[in-house]
Amino acid sequence: MARTNNGDLTAVRQVGRMLDAAFDGRIDMSDFESNSEEQRKKAFRSRALAALAVRMVTGWQNTDAAEAVIDGRDDQGIDAIAVTSSPPHVYLVQAKWSDQGRATARTDAILKMFAGLRLIDGEESSQFNPRGQLLAEQAKEAMSEQAVGVTLVTVLMGAEPPSREVLNELVNGEREFNTHGDRVDHRFLHASDVWNWARADAAPAPVAMSVKMDPWFSLDVPHQAFQGVVKAEQVAGWLDTHGTRLFELNIRNPLDGTLANEELVATLTDEPSLFWYFNNGITVLCDTVDPLYDSMRNPHGGPVVLRLSGASVVNGAQTVRAVQRALESSDDPATARVGVRVIATGGATDFSSRTTRATNRQNQVGPRDFAALDPVQAEIRADLRAELGKSYSVKRGELSPSPETGCSLDEAATALACAHPNAEYAGRAASSPNTLWERGSKETYDILFRPQPSAFQVWRSVVTMRLIRNELHRLRPTYEKLPAAVLEHGTYLMCHLVFRQLGTDRIDDPDLDWESDFLPQVPAAVGAQLAALVDVLEKGYTSRVQGLLSDPDKCRELAAKVAGLGATGGDTAGLVDRYGKQTQARKRRRPNAVPTLVDHQAIKEGTPLRFVSMNSIEQEALADWLAEDDRRSRVTWVNDRTKPLLWEADGRRYSPSGLVTLMWGQARWEERPVSNQGTARWQTSEGATLAALAFALQDGNAESD
Structure with a gap:
């Protein structure tokens, strides 16, 4: 997915953040100690980009890739030299960083790279700086003794393809070295390549595991599949080894503490021999499956061991967790047997999604659970991590991050509903959280998440909503009667009104200091909008406040009337005079x-x-x-x-x-x-x-x- 062009800085910011995290302290910047912070940062990111290019072409880790960087005085036009042994190859890297995502390939840079290659080939490595000299000698040794190939890698934080002049210089330079065979070639890495690689590198590694079945049977078409009996002890081991990564494709993680799960644990502990009969079993999807049979002549005469790559439990997460919990307290459940089905999808994402949905039609699975399968949520999670270093929990049963480290899908959807220009969506959220997950071009979920909101929009909406709610909670004891009812039941509409008063036009702007420029205005805006809403309610509404503030149509109507009072809201001082709580009346004791x-x-x-x-x-x-x-x-x-x-x-x-x-x-x-x-x-x-x-x-x- 290419997201970067001259007008889109999203990928540039995300790659820059990743470079800072991956290579800070690993890249030698001693020659920039007397330069300005801005100059030092630009040079660091250019060198870190060269190191990242080394990682991309060699598969090395960050420390080794950083050691390949020679950029600086006497680098001879080469920013990094990497010599690999398996397979043997030499990579000469040149990197161009741009904060605007506009780096382009230039003919003079290509000419310098070939000049550096001539020095290496001519055993004139002494002209390089100390680190470059050492790596140039290693490159020459590989080029001479092993006759390895050489690739000139140009990595650019930009999207523009190389010009005809640049390509001509590459062809001319390669012709000089390829007289006796194709030894030298070139490769371009643009911003989209770097961004995609960085995102994939940050994603969890696919789960690889083994499943031993006995007895079992198999199907070959249309998808390779195996179904059989697995020991409970083996199932618990999956979760011990892989944790929640085991449920990557599932609509939710295990939900500890439900009565149904307590019954699973009880059966495993008290009647393990009956567990197979009482349980629906587990479905595992994987990219590929490699079966190993006890006997090739009679494979069904014994167990089969399935080696899975890219495995995920898409149905039966509760069973897996129940088995693990039961074995934590007793050894008896180890004798239990569990029904397991393994299906190899061959990477067919549509089939995987359909299978996950079809196998999760029971046990109160609803639209909220299926939202976890939407690729948009995976993109938002990756964006939040790359842009802001924040976590994003998507699945039901997945514990939400602590407030300072991230948010959940539920909280994000609610905040986006409140921040939407149409108050109807705040009303929908107030009427029932389930409305947030209704799908369709005019339904709430697609309105909120199509097109995909940016990481800045999601996170800023969430933190602003949190602050508004805190302020509403703070004000609650200070008022009585109508304002008290609004503070108690009007959270979502109040959030919408405050968002609208303060404006969200720049909520996506990464250069805006949201915490300093926007959030300090929230408390005053809450008071003003509370006063305005109470004024509107006093003049024409006699229905119960709770019902009004959870009716989408009424919320839209009320918001329009509040807007008619002016941008600054209502008279806060007057509201205090009329409804400020003077004495604390004795209340009857609340039920527990x-x-x-x-x-x-x-x-x-x-x-x-x-x-x-x-x-x-x-x-x-x-x-x-x-x-x-x-x-x-x-x-x-x-x-x-x-x-x-x-x-x-x-x-x-x-x-x-x-x-x-x-x-x-x-x-x-x-x-x-x-x-x-x-x-x-x-x-x-x-x-x-x-x-x-x-x-x-x-x-x-x-x-x-």
Whole structure:
């Protein structure tokens, strides 16, 4: 996929970031110590680009590729020299970096490369700088003793093809050296080649694994496939070895803590001999499969060992995880048998996608799960990593990154809906999260993700939405009556109104300092838009606020009327005068949060949650202990009224407050409080705590009463 041209700097930024990360400290820049930072950076990236070109043509690692760079004084027109042994070859590299993606091949540079090659061929390596001299001697030795070929590699951070003059100089120079056979050739690497290679290099390596089946049978057409019985111990080993990479093509990762998965573990532990009968089995897709038979004369008379490349479990992720969990606590499940089907796709992506969908029609698989298969989400994840160094969790069951390191697909979709110019999409998100995944040219998902939003648009939308929500939460205790209801139920519309007031015209601009120029305006904008929305509601709406603010059509109507009040919003001071909370009235005791959430089925089983400290003192006290093992901050939700949290650190279930107390003790926090509000410390990927979710349900019921 070529994304770079003279007008698109996306690939340039991503490649630059990758070069900085890969070669910082590995490239000798001592000759630029007295130069400006800008000059030094440009020279570094040019040299790092030469090192990357060496990696691309040789397959070497970063350190070895950096050692091949000789750019500097007395480089004789050559930026890097790489001599390979298997197969034997010599590469002479010249690199041209451009921050604008406009580097082009020039005839004078080609002439210099050939002049450098003549020095090497003529054993005049002493004219090179010290590192160049050593590498030039190695190149000459290979050229003389092994008669290896030489390739002149020109790597350009630009898209323009070489001119006719450049090609003529290459032909003339090669003719000089190819009198007695084709020994010298050339190769161009443009920005799109570099960008594609860098993205592929950053992607997880394909899973290669073996599967032993006995008994088994096979099919050869239209796709090679095997189905048979596999020992549970072997299945657990797959996950031990490969981790979640095993589920790369699956619509979701294992969902620990669901009742269905608990039953799988119970069967494996208590009745392992019956597991094969009770379980639907596992489907594995792979690029290729290489079967090894016990006997060629009678292959079905014994087991078969399948060597898979590019393997992924597309159905049965829950089974794989259940087997691993059962074996962690007992050896008995090792005797269990699991049905496994292996299908070789030959790299047919459409067939792989159709198979994944077809094998996941059960167990509450919905449009949200299938969104994980959309190639656009893989592109966004790669862009976020390359542009901003941020993580992006796509699959349901995959724990969301911590707020400072990334976001989830759910959070990104919600933020994009709120930031969309049409308030209807914020209303859709408020009415039901499921609307975010509806497909079609006029449906929410395609509106938000077609065309693909950039990494800057996604991340800035998310961080802005987070800040708006924090401000809404801060204001909630200061108001009563109508503004309080808006703050409680109008999160999505309020986010939309703030996005619209501040403007998102430059949200894609990488040169804009979003954190300094945009985010500081958010608190004032929240107050102004709250006042404006309350003004509109006071003048013509008598329906329940919760219903109004979750109706897409009403949200669009309200947003239009708020816009009619002016760009600056409403009178914040007047709102405080009318609705500011003066005294704290005595309230009846709220029902417990956990039973409320369970009774309303507000959280799906298996939903991942993350621990968040309520204040800086607690955060500082637990920071080192949590950093020792990231599993300590992660749980999954189980719909149980007493112990709904399955702690990843030990696989046991706890109440929210009970687990927090246990964590405080294990962290040896000596000045810990006597009690805690555990439901305020466990947060979903969207940033809502258990307490906040329960309060919203309780307030909604109270209003309806």
